[in-house]
Amino acid sequence: MVYITSSPDETIAIGRQIAARISAPRLILIEGDLGAGKTTLAKGIVSGLGAASEDDVSSPTFALVQEYGPGPQVYHIDLYRLDNAPDLDSLGLEDIWDSGAVVLMEWGGRFEARFPGQPVEIRLEYLEGDQRKIEVAGLSAEAAS
Numbered sequence: 001m002v003y004i005t006s007s008p009d010e011t012i013a014i015g016r017q018i019a020a021r022i023s024a025p026r027l028i029l030i031e032g033d034l035g036a037g038k039t040t041l042a043k044g045i046v047s048g049l050g051a052a053s054e055d056d057v058s059s060p061t062f063a064l065v066q067e068y069g070p071g072p073q074v075y076h077i078d079l080y081r082l083d084n085a086p087d088l089d090s091l092g093l094e095d096i097w098d099s100g101a102v103v104l105m106e107w108g109g110r111f112e113a114r115f116p117g118q119p120v121e122i123r124l125e126y127l128e129g130d131q132r133k134i135e136v137a138g139l140s141a142e143a144a145s
């Protein structure tokens with residue numbers, strides 16, 4: 001699926017649509033250049049899942065891992081600042097996965113995927129101005145409308 005959005009709010013709305021088609025446990029890989037809108041999309045997904053309001057979702061670039069909940073638990077991970085794979089072990093990703101949560105991961109493609117199962121893969125690209133292209137792969141066809 002490919003979407004074109006023209007504002008952050010439209011990207012958040014796409015995130016909510018994606019959330020409606022996701023159930024835990026699920027890994028969602030979000031790729032794209034800095035400022036492409038990965039965290040903006042995550043606001044829509046996290047709020048769509050009911051784990052936090054969109055205003056409470058911020059970039060985990062410095063924290064690396066943010067946890068939202070209670071209720072449906074969502075982890076939001078940003079590996080941009082992680083420089084080598086051994087650091088990855090210190091994040092406790094296995095425990096995060098074992099918790100059965102939805103896991104959103106920015107820059108996850110920098111490292112070998114360690115999560116089992118088929119991830120949802122989302123790629124954001126700049127077009128012109130505030131336009132972004134959002135490509136989504138791996139959502140089950142069954143839930144498509």
Ligand code: ADP
Pocket residue numbers: 005006007008009010011032033034035036037038039040041059106129130131132
């Ligand atoms: P990333 O996490 O990919 O680095 P962010 O979501 O943090 O990106 O930032 C995206 C920036 O681009 C924000 O400043 C946002 O306001 C702006 N922006 C402009 N148009 C859009 C759009 N259509 N979708 C998402 N973000 C947009």
Ligand code: MG
Pocket residue numbers: 038039059060078106
């Ligand atoms: Mg980000």
